[in-house]
Amino acid sequence: MSKAETFRAHHFNDLEQQHSAAWIGMWVFLATEVMFFGGMFACYTVYRYWYAQAFGSASNHLDVWLGAINTVVLIGSSFTMALAVYNAETGRSKPLIYFLLLTIVLGLAFLGIKFFEYYTKFAEHLVPGSSFQYEGPLARQAEIFFSLYFAMTGMHAVHMIIGIGLLAALVLKARRGRFSALYHTPVELTGLYWHFVDIVWIFLFPLLYLLGRHL
Amino acid sequence: MKSEPVVSIRIYALVFFTLLVLTALTTAIAFVDLGGGWNNVAALTIAVGKALLVILYFMHVRYSDKLTWVYLGAGFFWLLIMLGGIMEDIRKRPSLSPETASTATQSHTR
Numbered sequence: 001m002s003k004a005e006t007f008r009a010h011h012f013n014d015l016e017q018q019h020s021a022a023w024i025g026m027w028v029f030l031a032t033e034v035m036f037f038g039g040m041f042a043c044y045t046v047y048r049y050w051y052a053q054a055f056g057s058a059s060n061h062l063d064v065w066l067g068a069i070n071t072v073v074l075i076g077s078s079f080t081m082a083l084a085v086y087n088a089e090t091g092r093s094k095p096l097i098y099f100l101l102l103t104i105v106l107g108l109a110f111l112g113i114k115f116f117e118y119y120t121k122f123a124e125h126l127v128p129g130s131s132f133q134y135e136g137p138l139a140r141q142a143e144i145f146f147s148l149y150f151a152m153t154g155m156h157a158v159h160m161i162i163g164i165g166l167l168a169a170l171v172l173k174a175r176r177g178r179f180s181a182l183y184h185t186p187v188e189l190t191g192l193y194w195h196f197v198d199i200v201w202i203f204l205f206p207l208l209y210l211l212g213r214h215l
Numbered sequence: 216m217k218s219e220p221v222v223s224i225r226i227y228a229l230v231f232f233t234l235l236v237l238t239a240l241t242t243a244i245a246f247v248d249l250g251g252g253w254n255n256v257a258a259l260t261i262a263v264g265k266a267l268l269v270i271l272y273f274m275h276v277r278y279s280d281k282l283t284w285v286y287l288g289a290g291f292f293w294l295l296i297m298l299g300g301i302m303e304d305i306r307k308r309p310s311l312s313p314e315t316a317s318t319a320t321q322s323h324t325r
Contacts, residue, residue: 020280027283031290038294042301049305050312068242072235079231082273086227089220195273199266205238206258210245213254 007183019185026189030196037200040155044148044207054141058134059212061126062149063117067209070113071201077106078198085191091181097174100167100187103194107164114157121146149208156204159197166190221275230272237265 012018048055084099125133128147136142170187173179179187241261249257271277276287305311 023279024282024286027286031286031293034290034294038297041294042297045298045302046305049302050314064242064245068238071238075231075234075238078234078269078273079227082222082227082231083224086220086222086224192274195269198273199269202265202269203262206241206245206262210241210258213245 015183022185022189026192030192033196037152037155040148040152041203041207044152047144047148048211051138051141051144054138055145056212057136057138058142058145059208059210061121061124062209062212063120064209064213066113066117067205070110071205073106073110073113074198074201077103077110078195080106081191081194085184085188088179088184088187089181091179091184093174093177093179096179096187097171100171100174104164104167104171107160107167111157111160111164114153118150121150152204152208156197156200159200163190163194163197166193221278222272226272230268234265234268237261 008015008018012021080099080102084096084103087093087096087099121127125131126146127150128143132139132143132146134142167190170190173186241258244257244261245254248254270287276283
C-alpha cells in the first residue's frame with residue numbers, strides 16, 4: 001500500500017478526487033453560513049433604514065479604537081492562518097504548528113478585547129433588557145441597535161470559539177505527524193472557515209463601529 | 216494532490232499589508248464628513264474590497280476551479296436577492312415601519 005493510500009477513504013478513486021469533494025463541501029457549508037449571517041445583516045439594514053438617527057448616535061457608544069485594533073488582530077490571525085496552510089502544503093510540520101498556535105493566540109486576543117468591550121457595555125447599562133438605560137427620546141430604537149450589536153458580534157464570537165477549538169485539534173493532529181504535503185485537507189478547510197469568520201468581521205466593523213461618525 | 220504551495224509568502228504578505236492599509240483608511244474616512252451618504256459608500260466599498268482580497272488570495276479562490284466560483288457566487292447572489300428584495304419592499308411600503316404601523320393600528324381601533 002502506497003503512502004497516498006493510507007489517507008484515502010475507500011469510496012474515492014484517488015486523493016485528488018477526495019480533496020475536491022471535501023473542498024467543495026466546505027464551500028457549500030460556507031454558502032449556508034453566508035445565509036445565516038445574511039439574515040442578521042438584513043435585519044440590521046432594515047432597522048438602520050428606519051432608525052438611522054438612533055443607530056448613528058447609539059453607534060457612538062462603541063469604542064472605534066478597540067474595534068479597529070480587533071480588526072487588525074483578526075486580519076493578522078488570517079495572515080498567520082494562511083502561513084499555516086502554506087507550511088502544510090510544503091510539508092513542514094514545525095512551522096505549521098507554530099503558525100497554528102499563533103493563530104490561536106491572536107484569536108484569543110480578539111476574544112479578550114471583545115470580552116472587555118462587553119464588560120464595559122454591562123457597566124454602562126447598554127445591554128438590552130430590564131437594566132438598559134439610555135439618554136434621549138430614541139432610547140427604544142437605540143436598544144434595538146444594541147440588540148443587533150450583541151446578536152451579531154455574539155454569533156461572530158461563537159464562530160471564533162469554534163474556530164479556536166478546530167485549530168487546537170489541528171495542533172494535536174499535526175504534533176502526531178498526521179499532515180504532510182500529500183495530505184493536509186483539514187488544515188486547508190479550517191483555514192477557509194477562519195477566513196470566512198474574518199470576512200464577517202470586516203463588514204461588522206464599519207457597520208457597527210464606524211456608522212456613528214458620519215455615515 | 217499538488218504539493219506546490221498555491222500562493223507564495225510574498226503575495227500573502229502583500230495582501231496582509233494592503234488589508235492593514237485599508238483598515239486604517241476606512242477608520243480615518245469615518246472621521247471625515249463626506250456628506251450625502253458618501254461615507255456609507257466609502258466604508259462599504261472598502262469592506263467589499265477587503266473581503267475580495269481575503270477570498271481571492273487567503274482562500275485561494277483565484278487559483279480554484281470554476282465550481283468553487285459557482286458556489287461562492289451562489290452564496291453572495293442569494294444574499295443580494297435577499298437584501299435587495301427586502302429593502303425594495305421596505306422602501307416602497309412605508310406602512311411597514313413600526314412607527315407608521317402603530318399609528319395605523321390606532322386609527323383602525325378608533
